[in-house]
Structure formats: C-alpha cells, structure tokens
Amino acid sequence: MTEALKVAVVGCGLISLYHLRAWQSAGAEIVAVCDTDRTKAEARAAEFSVSRVYADAGEMFADGGFDAVDIAASVGAHAPVARLAADHGVHLMCQKPLTETVAEAEALIAYVGDRVRFMVHENYRFRPHYMTVRRWIAEDRIGQVRHASIACRGSGLCPREGTVPFLVERQPYLTGFKRNLVFETMIHHLDVLRCLCGPLKVVSARLNRLAEGLPGEDTAAILLEGEDGFIATADGCLVAPGYPPLHGDRLEVIGTRGTIVMELNRIFLVGEEDKAEEVDLLGRYQECFDLAMKAFVAGLRDKTPFETDRLDNLETLRLMESVYRAVGVEVGS
Template sequence: MANIPLRAALLGAGMISLYHLRAWQAAGVPVVAVCDSDRGRAEERAREFGIERIYSDAAALFADGGFELADIAASVEAHDPLTRMAADNGIHVMLQKPMTRTVAEAESLVDYVGTRVRFMVHENYRFRPHYMAVRRWIGEGRIGRPRHAAIAVRGSGLCPRPEGEPFLLERQPYLRQFDRNLVFETMIHHLDVLRLLVGPLQVVAARLNHLAEGLPGEDTAAILLRGPDGLIATADGCICAPGYPALHGDRLEIVGTRGTVVMDYNRVFLVGEEDDAVEVDLLGRYQECFDHAVGDFVAGVRDGRPFETDRLDNLETLRLMESVYDAAGVEVSP
C-alpha cells in the first residue's frame, strides 16, 4: 500500500480520542469519519477537527466505507465486536489497549482476524520519551546486560478531594463499576515496558488491595516477577497515595552488569553520574507517545514492516497482566 493514499476512521470519541486525532494529523493521514454510540461526543470531536462524517452506528460507518484504517478507541467491551467488523470489511485495525477483558477473548479475536488485515494494539507507554531514553541507553550498552529491575507507580487520583469526587472518577467515571482497576487499566503499561526492556517475564507472586472506599477495582498492587538468567523484577503501584500528583508518576531502576540506570519521574540518569541526568518535559511532550504509535501503525501498513506493538506481542503483555490476577487469587470474570 506504499503508494495508496490512506484514510482513517475513529471509533470512540472519549477523552483519549483528542490525542489520537492530533496524532493522525501529525502522521498526515486524514480522519474522514468519527463514530461513537454517544452521537453528541462524536459531533463534538468532529467539529473540533473539521470532520464531516459523524456516526453513532458502527455498522453504518463500515457500510459507507471510504477509509482503509480503523482507530478503535472505544471502551473495552466494544473492542472485540468493532475489530471483527473492521476485519470483515477489509479495514486495518489499530486497537486501544487492553485488547479485551480476558486472554481467552483476545486469543479468539486474534484467531478470527487472522492475517486478513493488519492488526496492531495501541500500547503507547513504550513510546513515552523518558522510557525511550532508558531503552536507548540499554541498547547502547551503558549498563550492560540487565540483571534486576524495579518499577513503582504512585498517584493520588483516587484520594478524596474537598472540592469534589476523586480526580480519576471524574476523568474515568466507569471506574465506579469496573471490577479491575490499577493492574488492568494502568500497570498493564508498566508490565509491557518491563517486557520490552528486560525480556520475557513470568509472575511469581502478587497481592492486590483497595485503599479507596466504595470502588470494586483494586488501587494498590505488589508484583514479583522472574525473567531470563535468574533476573528478578518487581512492580508495585498505588493510585490512592496522598501527596502525589493526581496523574501518577513512575520510578524505574534497572541494574545491569556494568551500571544502573534510574528513571525518576522525569529524570533519567546512571547511578554515580546524576549530574548528567536527562530531564524530560512530560506534560509538554505527552502527545509524542501517541504520535509515535500512530506513526508506527501507518508505516507498518504502508510498507509491511512489523508493528512495534503487534497483536501477537501484545498478547504476551495481556497474559502477563491476567496472571497477576491469577497469582493474587482474583477470579478473572468474562
């Protein structure tokens, strides 16, 4: 498809769709239609970006056609039916993470789509600039072979606020009913990053907790993992941690055979060389990870190259995420 002009349709016009649409602009690919079950949301996004075609029915969107790419940024319950619909219509898919609620559903979806169309998962954390710096330094051999890793996630997004409900409930209202939260919604990103940086991982043990009151999903987690050649990794998180920013921040440390790299929120440095730390403007560069993800999708469709976050690679991240719940003794409901 190297010489064929590409057009995209966006399915799902929620909060995150703003960054998706900006990324399509950066990639130079026109988005010709917006679809959302809430037509008002679709109209608002379409008006903002000058998109003429507006739908509340995905079947009608695919029947009308006129695009080659589908950016599915809808809620997780819609991922499976919308991806199947796109494949049945010969439309290449970029699907928002997580692919589905369960590994079994994801495996069924991957089998159904097969190789009829290109299929990538929009897992953008590995494209965030501070994580890309760590990846680059490891690739350059600055720390040698990774031997130990620890990642921590902290935020106050579920802490009570005197001026209203917790920040994350205001931003993501579905969390009031969703039975899985921190690991499924947020730390799946961090598990994917760990896989990328240190290689294949398996969960050894996990514990989950609920610090926020009245919510069904966990907000605290401690995970122990093992990797190649005896590597040990830990991942722990809490998004009900007073004093931290409402939007969580991360700390990553990877110990290698030659050195240790640390990413502390927005600073990346080698231990012992802190004066040479690289600082990243996380808010100012937040859009970049979306631009990279969409750019990778477009390049892969155009020239046939493998996607960075191909559906088969992302299945491994989904399996790792689900095994956290298994290890913690939490039944994964369909």
C-alpha cells in the first residue's frame, strides 16, 4: 500500500462518530458514507467532508472506488453488507457482534472465505485500561495467569422519573432485544477473558431481568473453565443504583507471583496500591477506536494477521452463545 486506504462507512449512528475520527487518525481517506436514514448519512458526510452519500449499500458498492468498508450499522445489516464487500473485492471491518447467531457467522465466514481480509471491530482489547493490564502481564509482573474474574456494573437501566432509563434513551433498540446484557455488552468481557486466559468454555450461567418492560436480561453470572482446571468468572448488572449510567468494569487477574486489579480507571498490584496507574477513561475513549483502525491498516499494509480476525472473534461469539444455551435459551445451531 503506497497510497492512503480508501474507506467507506456503512451505518452513521452514534458510534460512527468515533469510527470516522479513527479512520482519519489512521491516515485513511473516507470516500463514502451510507445509512438507510439518509439524513444521518448526510450529517456525518458534512461533519467529515465526505462527498459521496448513500441510503443504499448496494448502490454504493456498485459505484465502487474504495478499498475497504467499515460496517458500523446494526447487527442485522452485518452479513448482507459483508457479502456485498466480498463480492466486490472490498476488505471489511465489521462491528461486533458479527451476527445474531454462531450459525449465521459460520455461514458468512464460509461465504467470504479468503477473497478479502476480514476483521471484527472488538475494541475492548484496545481500551487503555485493558491495554495496561495486558502490558503488565506481558512484562511478567505476576507470572503465569491462574485465575481471572471480571465484572461490569452500571445504572443505565435503572428507572428515571418522567422518562425512560438512560440506556433505552441512548439505544432505543434495546426495547426489542430478547438478549441484552450478554449479547450486547458482556460479549466484550468474554472476549477480554479469552484474550488474557486462553481458550475457555462456559460451565454454567444464570440470567435475570431486574428492569421493568424490557425483554432482555440485564443481570448475569457466568462460570467458565479453561485448560488444567483453570477457572474464570464474569458477572454484570445494568440496574445497579449508585453506579454511573454507562457501566464501569472491575478485573482481577491472579498469577503465580502476584495479582493485578483493575478497578474502573485504576490498575494496581495487590499490595502495591500506592503505585496504581490511573487512566482518563473519558478523555481517552477515542483511543481504542484509533488503535483498532490502525491495526486494520497495518494488517493490510504488512500482510499480517488481525488480532481480532473473523476466526478469532468467532470463538468469542461461540462463548457468548453458549451462555444462553447454558440457561436453556435456544439461539440457533
């Protein structure tokens, strides 16, 4: 690659702002934007000086003129747009979850094959507080990882007088989601555990609904196991009074020589709390998007594997789906 990567973006909702900023940071040229709500596409185009605006992805691909597409639309659009990309020889990055079910993901991956490069935008691995934990483990500060526990807490689905809960206002589609916390949010946490601990499988799980009027779960507890009796846990609740509306995370990783704790924005070794590193999560929120897009560009340029390649992310999708199977929810074979 001797010229700037030409990128088209499909999906111009809230999260697309961070995607578009990240492509600019990665040195890519954004040549087209598309959204079924043309007004949204036109607004983003004006904001980022993009000349080509579409309401139909098929029309955009027919016109061509780009090397890669970033699929930042809702999950139902992922597979159709990814197929268009493969058919037109366009490399693709797709927002998580890749598809609604593992079966759909497997079919999509088989359809795309090796015709184009295919990365899933799973950005929690690239968030600065998680990157700090990964760096400390790589620096051998705690020895071999032997146990891990991750949790997320937020008040985003707590009732608010006179209006809907914060997360419903921010993400109205949640009113129709039969799978919520694990599918939409904790898929990130399961991916982090896979990244830190290696292959895992679900032993058992429990899900609950504490918020009123929503079909999907907002509370979860998951027990996982790895090789040689390795144990990990993941739990979350989005109806936790006192916590911020946008959830925060706690991670504990126990090694043979030490223990790392990440509490919201603080990372420290147990026994050395006075040496904690603090991360400005709000000020550095854009960073994980920037790193993901730069990784995509570097992978194309250098012909190296993507860390969150479609096959790696398929394992995260399988882990997420197995949580629902563990509680008796059938979500596809």
